[in-house]
Amino acid sequence: MLISDVLAKKGTKVFKILQVKTVMDAITGMASFKVGAVLVVDEKDGVLGIFTERDVTRILAAGGAAVLQDPVGKHMTKNPMTCSKEDDDSAVLALMSKNRFRHMPVLDNGTLLGIVSIRDVVSQRLERAEFEAEAMRAYVTAG
Ligand code: AMP
Secondary structure, three states: OOOHHHHHHHHOOOEEOOOEEEHHHHHHHHHHOOOOEEEEEOOOOOOOEEEEEHHHHHHHHHHHHHHHHHHHHHHEEEEEOOOOOOHHHHHHHHHHHHHHOOEEEEEEEOEEHHHHEEEEEEHHHHHHHHHHHHHHHHHHOOO
């Protein structure tokens, strides 16, 4: 399965934020979009970084509530690893697992197409495995 298949099902909506916005803005947006990550972009939608719920935990533990007013650009992970829509989902899954993060922005020649999470990839692989098992059962019982 390709990442384009994952995006086709999941959709291409991405929560994005400018780096000058505050950590509090990022958290509020993540809560209302019901997502665990935000992409930090410049005015032309170029990806500068990623900021996730894991970063929220880490910076709050280290700096207390004052960090909520910091610009999100101060705490994002710069130049995140990205993938393309032609990448194989299992290769992307392996990369996320090896590098210990759960989100991967999808770019096409620098243009942001969406973001996939480990959960998106795993749940679609499970669906596909169930579909194939069902098709196999139907084939065997029909014989
Ligand atoms: P996550 O497991 O996705 O919540 O992220 C764990 C840590 O990895 C956080 O510090 C994120 O900012 C960072 N991170 C998330 N996704 C990526 C990525 N695609 N490339 C590099 N770092 C990332």
